Amino acid sequence: MATAKPQSAPERQRDREATMRLLIDAVGRVLARQGFREVKVNVVAREAGINKVLIYRYFGGLDGLVAAFAHNGDFWPDLDELTGGDREAFLALPLVERLVVATRNYMRGIRRRPLTQEILAWRFLEHNALTEALDSVRQSVGMQIMALVRSGLAVPPNLDIAALYAILGGTINHLSVRERTEETFAGLPLDDEATWERLEVMLARIIRSVLGNED
Template sequence: MAKLKAVPKIVPIRNKEITKEKLVKAVGKVLAEVGFQRLGVNLVAREAGVDKKLIYRYYQGLEGLVAEYGRTVEFWPTAEELLGEDAERIRDMAPHELMSQFFKRYLRAILRRPQTLEILAWEGVVRNDLTRALEEVRVRTALEFFELMQTDPPEEVDLTALVMILAASVNFLAVRSRMHRNLGGVDVRSEAGWKRIEDTLDLMLERTLKQ
């Protein structure tokens, strides 16, 4: 009886960068599905198909991995994405125009990221070291955009509070649009509905910041 030819074993790919990419994608997917409270190294490693020890080796733990995911364009738009090719034109805008441009582009950017919307929804029920790791990239992106502002807003306007209120509002509307078509009489799943919101942002900021 003829001997069966030995089948060579498949050598697993142990490329560090490929493994890291798998982990980053996996943590985003698992986080969107189970939230911050249930997120754990075992779930992420299982999703990525790698040993959980690699999370500690490459990222010093779950917080480092989540922070790395937060820096990806899959999770959050960069200042460059929000600026597009208009950096010079935006630099010349009045404060109300620049801020309106930022929030409208920011809104559209997160609407294009359904996984991000799921994660933002989970942030509404818990705050811990993992949520803080994702907050940092958002603050940095906004600061990079607003650094282009050449003219100071009116002295009586608390710009920090204004940005906080608008960011919270935009996040709320985008997150709620996952589950509700109609919010307060506005169709948040139609282009016409979002255009109403954008036009109102324009008006609010013009009335608040125009000098």
């Protein structure tokens, strides 16, 4: 007869901002701990300790939540990181060495970010707000670093610099993503730091060879 009295839950503090924060953080934790395949409404809500209805109410669904997460993280090396922090010193280098430095720092930057590796793998499967956001940032940074590498210097005319970039970036992305789940590639132990030094050396050698042979 009497009205139902569910009132079992501890009743959080009714703070929308804090709740949204909890949900966004939970995305990062699930992503880091269990991988992108576990980034689901029920799982994230449980992780956050928040009722999943609020994901729909505040973010319009999981996509919106993931988008909010995307705008909130440091998923990509920025210009300073790619150049090594000292912009002047970077610009003092010749074209070839600029590219060597930027490539090396790019690889280190990706490997330093497990979440980015996770998202890179995610992108192989599907597009979503997170991978789109990541891509837009990468594209932006990519354009900037390309401009910075060649700024003030003449690029060899018959060099397909875009193809070279694609090959270098593709390799780094592939090996970084692969490192998550496999311990070797082409016989190289990816779990050994020495392997990555060898790869750095070879990438530098490739760049110097290709650009050095220019006339």
